[in-house]
Amino acid sequence: MKRFPLILFVYLALCTSCEKNIPEGLTVSVGGTLVDENTGRPIPYIWMQVNGNNYPAHPPLDNSIVAVQTDKDGYFSASFKTDGRYRQYTLSKGTIENRVYKAERLALDPRKYNNILIKAKNWNILQVNLKVLQNPYDTLSYEAQMFNTNNYEYLLKGRQLDTVVYFRYAAGHPLELRARVIDRVAGRQRVHTQAIETPLRDTFIQNITINNTADFPIFNP
The missing domain is CATH 2.60.40.1120 (Carboxypeptidase-like, regulatory domain)
Structure with a gap:
């Protein structure tokens, strides 16, 4: 045995x-x-x-x-x-x-x-349906920031954009969306920010349209 x-x-x-x-x-x-x-x-x-x-x-x-x-x-x-x-x-x-x-x-x-x-x-996903009507610069950087920490950064190329990007978020906490371009003539970045209040659910969809990235204000760190 x-x-x-x-x-x-x-x-x-x-x-x-x-x-x-x-x-x-x-x-x-x-x-x-x-x-x-x-x-x-x-x-x-x-x-x-x-x-x-x-x-x-x-x-x-x-x-x-x-x-x-x-x-x-x-x-x-x-x-x-x-x-x-x-x-x-x-x-x-x-x-x-x-x-x-x-x-x-x-x-x-x-x-x-x-x-x-x-x-x-x-879980806790922000889906951004992003449209850019005019982008005279090479690349558009698009990212989200929460608790002073950057989320995933997308590098988007094209004079016009119609795409979908995703970010994580903590439900109930504000999330800042940030679009950046490099203005080589001015030698500076142009930055547009938008604050969003996130809901208490798994998926949150936001439709965002940017008319012209040349209208972004010059970034002064």
Whole structure:
């Protein structure tokens, strides 16, 4: 009877070692929609990531294979070739701007098209629908500040802009949005700030239109 635990351990170890990696050269395709876990609404412009892993092997591998961004309707699609290194491929939220969403992790079937509805949950997120009608400068810096600490900074290029940016916030505390450009003729920065009172809910949407960044006041530190 004393040998039973040892025999069982050896048996389990052999079974684990028998698990094979997915063969090399298969084309894996995935597509679907990322939706908000609470509202069911599609989530636009978020980076999704496919990882390859070989759990429960030791040492484990868990590496990024491909990343794809959802479109304005929350839809995404991607394809990649297997390289024989992994036992499983999973889809989840990748490294995204400001890390505002946490998505569930789903395993992919390497031998068929993966049509997936994946859910994500956010928390204390400000979504800014930003329009800039005229920007005569190279780059517009857009960031948020709370408790005298800068949030994520977006560097946006273009004479006209129509985009979506995200920031974290602490519910019930004021958040300052700051747009900055470099006026090379004046040799100074031009800065526009806007204070926002944040509500007590997970997602807060703010529509902001900037007519002309040349109208920003000169920044005097």
